[in-house]
Amino acid sequence: xxxxxxRVVVLVLFILLIVCFIRxxxxxxSLLPSVQIDKQLPLFKLPTLDTHTDxxxxxxxxxxxxxxxxxxxxxxxxxxxxxxxxxxLNTLSQQGLIIYGLNYKDETDAARQFLIDWGNPYYTIxxxxxxxxxxxxxVYGTPETFLIDKKGFIRYRYVGVLTQEAFERVLxxxxxxxxxxx
Amino acid sequence: xxxxxGFLILLYCxxxxxxxxxxxxxxxxxxxxxxxxxxxRCLVCQNQDIADSHxxxxxxxxxxxxxxxxxxxxxxxxxxYLTTRYGDFILFNPPFKxxxxxxxxxxxxxxxxxxxxxxxQAKRSQSR
Numbered sequence: 001x002x003x004x005x006x007r008v009v010v011l012v013l014f015i016l017l018i019v020c021f022i023r024x025x026x027x028x029x030s031l032l033p034s035v036q037i038d039k040q041l042p043l044f045k046l047p048t049l050d051t052h053t054d055x056x057x058x059x060x061x062x063x064x065x066x067x068x069x070x071x072x073x074x075x076x077x078x079x080x081x082x083x084x085x086x087x088x089l090n091t092l093s094q095q096g097l098i099i100y101g102l103n104y105k106d107e108t109d110a111a112r113q114f115l116i117d118w119g120n121p122y123y124t125i126x127x128x129x130x131x132x133x134x135x136x137x138x139v140y141g142t143p144e145t146f147l148i149d150k151k152g153f154i155r156y157r158y159v160g161v162l163t164q165e166a167f168e169r170v171l172x173x174x175x176x177x178x179x180x181x182x
Numbered sequence: 183x184x185x186x187x188g189f190l191i192l193l194y195c196x197x198x199x200x201x202x203x204x205x206x207x208x209x210x211x212x213x214x215x216x217x218x219x220x221x222x223r224c225l226v227c228q229n230q231d232i233a234d235s236h237x238x239x240x241x242x243x244x245x246x247x248x249x250x251x252x253x254x255x256x257x258x259x260x261x262x263y264l265t266t267r268y269g270d271f272i273l274f275n276p277p278f279k280x281x282x283x284x285x286x287x288x289x290x291x292x293x294x295x296x297x298x299x300x301x302x303q304a305k306r307s308q309s310r
Contacts, residue, residue, distance in 0.1 A: 006299060006302065006303070030228055032268070033269070035266070035269040036267070135242060137267070138269070140268065141224035141225070154214075
């Protein structure tokens with residue numbers, strides 16, 4: 001009786017390991033979950049990227065991202081993947097979703113040109129030319145999109161090109177919940 | 183010929199050193215900096231440390247750590263600064279807490295369990 005139970009234990013362990021192995025193969029290990037979910041946005045105050053050079057300097061500060069559910073999109077003109085999601089972001093903003101932009105380690109002129117080439121879905125854009133704010137956010141690659149609630153808390157971070165499918169799967173349900181909250 | 187090859191190898195290794203770009207006041211700080219660079223993962227090329235990686239993020243992290251070391255911050259402080267923003271994955275040696283306890287202990291636990299089973303099997307086949 002003892003010999004049989006020993007073999008059964010080994011067999012069960014083996015099957016468990018195979019199950020874990022198969023599940024692990026399906027995951028994308030290089031994509032990291034944000035550790036700042038449910039934390040407040042880091043404090044920052046960045047100069048904005050204004051499309052007209054004759055305007056006085058404006059700033060995008062953390063407090064600006066409070067009061068509404070919004071997306072914060074990390075992008076740069078040198079990031080080719082960012083152009084892939086721009087059309088979809090344009091659609092989203094036309095549908096009324098507020099999208100803030102964080103222009104990451106970029107040049108003002110190149111950034112302006114990118115917006116001319118690919119469209120501008122952004123309500124306001126902050127120029128994070130040194131990447132300090134992005135580092136506080138835990139950004140490790142562009143594009144990334146953060147979901148910010150009405151109180152200025154980070155509720156989700158999506159890494160990669162934001163497609164319609166991804167938006168409907170991970171962002172839209174959360175946006176709906178957050179909109180209903182006070 | 184082999185002197186040329188030897189010299190080229192030496193040159194290549196010298197270029198690999200990051201210290202000349204990040205001069206520090208004391209040797210203790212230099213050692214702290216070197217140790218940190220080897221312990222922090224480059225999140226772009228995730229099997230490299232930031233001492234070796236050429237990725238822009240690695241460069242930014244090197245500069246930030248350099249700044250913090252210059253300011254006299256301790257290694258635990260700097261590690262905490264990084265993990266608060268990027269998570270435990272940014273360190274090659276995850277801290278010994280909570281779920282990472284399982285990560286550390288499980289291999290030894292499994293090995294121990296297997297050894298016990300083996301010993302049991304060996305004893306049984308001996309006693310036949």
